[in-house]
Amino acid sequence: MSIDQHLRTLRILWVAFLVSLGTYAALAFALPAPAEAPADRHAPLLWALGLVAAIDLLTVMPVFKLMLARATRDGASAAVEPVLRIHQAAFVVALAQVEAVGVLGLVLVFVSSRRDWFWLFLGAATLGMLILVPRRAQIEALLGRPAPLTRPTEPT
Numbered sequence: 461m462s463i464d465q466h467l468r469t470l471r472i473l474w475v476a477f478l479v480s481l482g483t484y485a486a487l488a489f490a491l492p493a494p495a496e497a498p499a500d501r502h503a504p505l506l507w508a509l510g511l512v513a514a515i516d517l518l519t520v521m522p523v524f525k526l527m528l529a530r531a532t533r534d535g536a537s538a539a540v541e542p543v544l545r546i547h548q549a550a551f552v553v554a555l556a557q558v559e560a561v562g563v564l565g566l567v568l569v570f571v572s573s574r575r576d577w578f579w580l581f582l583g584a585a586t587l588g589m590l591i592l593v594p595r596r597a598q599i600e601a602l603l604g605r606p607a608p609l610t611r612p613t614e615p616t
Contacts (some may be wrong), residue, residue: 466544468593477555482563488569502572513561524554558588
């Protein structure tokens with residue numbers, strides 16, 4: 461598998477996960493609004509799921525780097541194919557962790573009808589997705605290849 465094919469696969473996966481967040485937003489928006497203001501009886505649940513979401517987001521990069529460390533230890537980085545497979549698996553795990561925050565927000569909408577918290581959770585998940593945009597330079601750095609240099613422009 462070439463870097464281009466790997467990058468294309470990662471971008472397709474990234475877009476699919478991003479579309480799922482959009483689907484959650486459409487679903488939350490399509491739900492009927494509560495007749496009255498949501499009661500605060502769900503406050504402990506809101507804070508508990510908020511804590512779970514925060515822990516989830518804080519562990520995305522450590523888990524990602526731990527999985528990638530497996531790809532580069534013991535000289536395994538000599539072969540490109542296994543490294544790219546492990547990178548893809550680590551990328552999917554990271555995306556799933558970030559998407560879980562959006563799912564937790566959707567659970568809050570279903571349980572408590574608190575759309576304000578949902579938008580907060582969805583915003584955090586979207587920001588996490590934007591941070592995880594696959595880039596060629598990251599893959600080349602993982603493989604130990606230098607990023608291509610751009611040609612300097614000559615002054616006119």
